[in-house]
Amino acid sequence: MAIVLEKVVETFYKNLEEGKITGKKCTKCGAVEFPPVYACNSCGCWDMEWVEISGKAKMHSIVMPAPLSSKPEYKALGKFAYGEIELEEGSRLNGVVRGINKKKRQEILAKGQLPVDVKAAIYQRDGYKTVVFDLVEE
Amino acid sequence: MNQTKVNKYLRSVSIIGVGCTPFMYTVDKEETNGLTDGEMFGYAALKAMEDAGVNPQDVDFYFHGEASPLNGSNYLTPNIQIANWFGMKGKASIHHSEACCTGYYAIEEAVNAVASGKYNCVLSGCVEFGDGVAVPGHPYKREKMTMERFLTTTAWLYDRAYTRSLMAGQELIYDDAAEWYKRTRGITDQEMDDTLNWMCINNRRNASKNELAIERTPYEDIAKEKGFDNVMDYMRSPYNPKMGDFLRAGGLELKCDGAAAVIVCATDMVDKYMGNKSHKPIEVLGVGCAAVEASNPHFEVRATEEAIRQVYEVTGVKPEEIDLFYANDFIITSHLIAAEIAGYLPYGEGWKYICEGRTAYDGDKPINTNGGRTSFGHAHAASGLADLYEAVRQMRGEAGEGQVKFTPKTTMLRGYGGAQNICTYIIRTID
Ligand SMILES: [Zn+2]
Numbered sequence: 001m002a003i004v005l006e007k008v009v010e011t012f013y014k015n016l017e018e019g020k021i022t023g024k025k026c027t028k029c030g031a032v033e034f035p036p037v038y039a040c041n042s043c044g045c046w047d048m049e050w051v052e053i054s055g056k057a058k059m060h061s062i063v064m065p066a067p068l069s070s071k072p073e074y075k076a077l078g079k080f081a082y083g084e085i086e087l088e089e090g091s092r093l094n095g096v097v098r099g100i101n102k103k104k105r106q107e108i109l110a111k112g113q114l115p116v117d118v119k120a121a122i123y124q125r126d127g128y129k130t131v132v133f134d135l136v137e138e
Numbered sequence: 139m140n141q142t143k144v145n146k147y148l149r150s151v152s153i154i155g156v157g158c159t160p161f162m163y164t165v166d167k168e169e170t171n172g173l174t175d176g177e178m179f180g181y182a183a184l185k186a187m188e189d190a191g192v193n194p195q196d197v198d199f200y201f202h203g204e205a206s207p208l209n210g211s212n213y214l215t216p217n218i219q220i221a222n223w224f225g226m227k228g229k230a231s232i233h234h235s236e237a238c239c240t241g242y243y244a245i246e247e248a249v250n251a252v253a254s255g256k257y258n259c260v261l262s263g264c265v266e267f268g269d270g271v272a273v274p275g276h277p278y279k280r281e282k283m284t285m286e287r288f289l290t291t292t293a294w295l296y297d298r299a300y301t302r303s304l305m306a307g308q309e310l311i312y313d314d315a316a317e318w319y320k321r322t323r324g325i326t327d328q329e330m331d332d333t334l335n336w337m338c339i340n341n342r343r344n345a346s347k348n349e350l351a352i353e354r355t356p357y358e359d360i361a362k363e364k365g366f367d368n369v370m371d372y373m374r375s376p377y378n379p380k381m382g383d384f385l386r387a388g389g390l391e392l393k394c395d396g397a398a399a400v401i402v403c404a405t406d407m408v409d410k411y412m413g414n415k416s417h418k419p420i421e422v423l424g425v426g427c428a429a430v431e432a433s434n435p436h437f438e439v440r441a442t443e444e445a446i447r448q449v450y451e452v453t454g455v456k457p458e459e460i461d462l463f464y465a466n467d468f469i470i471t472s473h474l475i476a477a478e479i480a481g482y483l484p485y486g487e488g489w490k491y492i493c494e495g496r497t498a499y500d501g502d503k504p505i506n507t508n509g510g511r512t513s514f515g516h517a518h519a520a521s522g523l524a525d526l527y528e529a530v531r532q533m534r535g536e537a538g539e540g541q542v543k544f545t546p547k548t549t550m551l552r553g554y555g556g557a558q559n560i561c562t563y564i565i566r567t568i569d
Binding site for chain 1: 140299300303306307309310312313314317318321380381382383385390432434435
């Protein structure tokens with residue numbers, strides 16, 4: 001397949017406006033790149049196709065926001081934490097997870113529940129939509 | 139994660155001279171207020187040449203590193219703006235910038251240039267004005283960098299397309315490594331907090347013996363002055379507040395101004411260049427490099443693992459052969475995790491070595507004998523070469539009061555920065 005000069009980033013954000021969270025899937029090895037990029041980082045193949053991701057994911061680590069690691073506009077997220085996210089499709093990325101405060105983290109760690117289930121959500125920022133995750137409560 | 143197989147150099151390269159300015163807040167003192175790029179870089183460069191025993195005309199090429207030239211120096215091409223200052227007019231140079239990792243890539247670049255055979259003797263220097271930034275429109279005036287301006291410019295370190303939008307990668311730099319260490323080693327929050335505090339205390343003890351360091355008052359003295367009998371009570375107090383999830387104020391870099399430089403040459407030409415100098419050359423055995431962008435989980439850990447794997451593989455050096463270790467620790471946790479990943483401290487035990495003071499300059503496993511970024515200071519690009527300057531002094535037995543209790547023969551330095559590059563290398567004294 002030909003290498004195409006393509007607006008991947010704009011498409012990703014436009015898809016979010018339409019309620020779809022999308023990545024790029026490698027046609028050779030099946031790995032999913034999220035967020036989407038030109039080539040597969042697992043096998044190097046650049047024949048990639050758009051896919052909608054299911055949103056199902058696991059959170060493997062929990063770091064709480066603090067004075068250094070927050071911004072005034074993050075207040076709108078409510079209670080949240082940062083951590084390592086693994087999508088059902090296999091990609092791993094650093095993400096924001098809503099629904100976790102210090103007490104909730106304590107509970108999760110005390111029960112040895114990591115990784116916990118989370119679900120991707122579309123979140124409105126100033127001028128564009130992005131992706132955050134929500135803790136899935138049992 | 140992708141890996142790289144590193145090949146051996148085409149010829150051996152050695153460090154023959156080093157130079158370093160004090161790390162300073164230049165604007166704060168009359169005698170340093172108004173120092174320029176040429177004066178700072180030029181001082182470090184000439185000191186390195188003097189130390190090596192070479193004349194500027196002997197040097198074939200120079201590398202120039204600066205993390206934030208537009209912000210700190212009002213320059214786009216900072217290597218050219220200083221080209222008349224140290225006797226090398228007309229010689230080629232290049233500028234490179236890998237943020238806080240710049241001073242480590244300074245070695246990678248210089249060694250490659252000589253190992254390839256193109257040049258025989260190369261200068262590599264770095265300068266940074268992390269505290270006193272150039273006033274545009276004036277020939278030498280500087281003004282203090284505000285925290286607001288610093289945060290605005292460090293935001294440029296992160297990918298605009300996705301990382302900034304996703305909000306996590308740029309925030310995890312402060313605490314991700316501490317969370318990872320605590321979880322994977324199974325230690326408590328209290329043990330992690332004590333370990334972070336002991337790294338600050340040890341770094342400061344080291345800096346108290348180093349005349350180039352920016353902050354030299356031991357934490358024990360500061361604690362006493364504030365009415366604490368026990369230094370750890372002070373470290374846990376509101377005087378040292380939690381700024382991150384784990385990180386306290388004392389574990390953050392002291393951003394400042396400084397410059398440092400090194401001269402490297404082909405090892406088989408050492409006698410020609412060093413003339414009557416009597417110190418032993420120090421060979422660069424190998425360099426390992428990796429980069430893991432900040433949206434990737436545990437970026438610092440993963441990139442450090444790969445870079446260290448490369449450098450051990452290409453050099454054949456074993457972790458137990460490393461006598462001395464440096465880690466760029468602008469977030470102090472780096473110092474613990476890098477030393478453990480390198481096998482300089484045993485897996486899961488490194489935190490104990492730190493809490494027992496064994497990693498201070500007078501311990502059996504010294505780390506960051508100059509005081510690291512939290513006490514020696516962080517003139518961003520220049521910090522890596524300042525670490526090398528200190529390592530070379532230690533390996534020559536010239537570190538004075540701060541000399542480690544033995545003569546280190548083999549040293550590893552691990553650079554980190556720029557969301558996120560890792561460059562790690564091993565150097566060994568030639569007998
Ligand atoms: Zn693939």
